[in-house]
Amino acid sequence: MIVGGLIVFAFAIPVWSAEFRKVDAVVPPALTMQDMRGVDHDLSNYKGQVVLVNFWASWCPPCRKEMPSIQRLMQKMAGRPFVILAIDSGESREEADAYLKGMPVDFPILLDPESKEAKSWKVFAMPTSFLVDKHGRIRYVLPSGTEWDDGDGWRLIQELLTE
Amino acid sequence: VPSGEQLDYLRYPSKGERLLVWVSSERDQAEAERKAASELARRGIEVWMLDLSFSYFLDADRKGFDKVPAADMQALLKLAEQQKRPIVFAVGRAAVPILKAFGSWTRNEGRPAHLEYVLMHPNLYEEAEALQDVRYLDFGDLNGAQLLILQPRRSAGVVWLDRQSEALQRQGAEVKNEILEQLREGYWARQEPTAYEIEMGQHLADLIWDRLSKENRY
Numbered sequence A: 001m002i003v004g005g006l007i008v009f010a011f012a013i014p015v016w017s018a019e020f021r022k023v024d025a026v027v028p029p030a031l032t033m034q035d036m037r038g039v040d041h042d043l044s045n046y047k048g049q050v051v052l053v054n055f056w057a058s059w060c061p062p063c064r065k066e067m068p069s070i071q072r073l074m075q076k077m078a079g080r081p082f083v084i085l086a087i088d089s090g091e092s093r094e095e096a097d098a099y100l101k102g103m104p105v106d107f108p109i110l111l112d113p114e115s116k117e118a119k120s121w122k123v124f125a126m127p128t129s130f131l132v133d134k135h136g137r138i139r140y141v142l143p144s145g146t147e148w149d150d151g152d153g154w155r156l157i158q159e160l161l162t163e
Numbered sequence B: 001v002p003s004g005e006q007l008d009y010l011r012y013p014s015k016g017e018r019l020l021v022w023v024s025s026e027r028d029q030a031e032a033e034r035k036a037a038s039e040l041a042r043r044g045i046e047v048w049m050l051d052l053s054f055s056y057f058l059d060a061d062r063k064g065f066d067k068v069p070a071a072d073m074q075a076l077l078k079l080a081e082q083q084k085r086p087i088v089f090a091v092g093r094a095a096v097p098i099l100k101a102f103g104s105w106t107r108n109e110g111r112p113a114h115l116e117y118v119l120m121h122p123n124l125y126e127e128a129e130a131l132q133d134v135r136y137l138d139f140g141d142l143n144g145a146q147l148l149i150l151q152p153r154r155s156a157g158v159v160w161l162d163r164q165s166e167a168l169q170r171q172g173a174e175v176k177n178e179i180l181e182q183l184r185e186g187y188w189a190r191q192e193p194t195a196y197e198i199e200m201g202q203h204l205a206d207l208i209w210d211r212l213s214k215e216n217r218y
Helices: A061-076 A093-102 A116-120 A151-162 B031-042 B052-056 B070-083 B092-103 B156-170 B195-201 B204-214
Strands: A021-026 A032-034 A040-042 A050-056 A082-089 A109-112 A128-132 A138-142 B009-012 B018-023 B046-050 B085-091 B115-120 B125-127 B145-154 B174-184
Touching: A032 A109, A050 A061, A050 A151, A061 A082, A061 A151, A082 A116, A093 A109, A109 A116, A116 B156, A128 A151, A138 A151, B009 B031, B018 B031, B018 B070, B018 B092, B031 B046, B031 B204, B046 B070, B070 B085, B070 B092, B085 B092, B092 B115, B092 B145, B115 B204, B145 B156, B145 B204, B156 B174, B174 B195, B195 B204
Parallel strands: A050 A082, A082 A109, B018 B046, B018 B085, B085 B115, B115 B145, B145 B174
Antiparallel strands: A021 A138, A032 A040, A050 A128, A128 A138, B009 B046
């Protein structure tokens, strides 16, 4: 047997803290969904507010890691023109429920079991987040996780709010 | 190999007719893979197991593997062809150099009429930026490449399987996709595996063996 390799294994390197990519005020795909509580959401109705659209899944370690920071972000932003739409992609209600039982959140969770929205928004990694400005245009994309209540995510949301 | 590099591999000898050329992913080779190779050899499939990251000192990212010369992989496949009936098993971005090898290999250079591949969650993107159309790599002429793609369900890659198939078929490959339910990419070596991933990681040899049997590849 020929020994052929130094064995250093790191399969589960989490996707974390990549850079936000600035985009040129892209018109987002239509997004009309009902959340797990039965409330209808239409992204086009949120003009005048900054929106964080977050694609996640419960099997994804960086999604789970950033979820508490999204909850803290929501609490910090209470009363301000800011909305979070967290889209659970490729999972059933049961899978979402099982995860949220241990990680309850106050923001809307939208189910995308067939990943139609993920395809429409051209999402290639989990998590992927989009910051939508008050005019309803996508301004930033983050194809990874982050701490949303601190750092670049927080700063960019504040910038978009003051425009 | 033609580039002058020495291509080391682990060889798991067996007396059977088939030879599995196993190319580990950009995330390095795991103990579970070596155990699976050993088990397959015990069942009669010889395995040559490559770790291109080590052989070429590549960066542990997807673009690193794109630097592996196609001629080197062709040399490996030629060697395999001379000895037994080969089938390729490649994980993640490792599918790229091994597909390029076939795609750029001409009949005059001894390319076989058919070559079978089992690709575990292959990463074949040229560009995959959110909000932008996905672009897949061009491998050349894949006529005669018979691809079975195994895609764990718990992956963003599932969303793009149909586009990936279309891109490969346009290049001439035959493509079959199979979803592996309740699993994540690299499930046999995750840092925080689920109980099911641990169990299935111990049955990697069974997974490959079953697929080779199902496809009449063994």
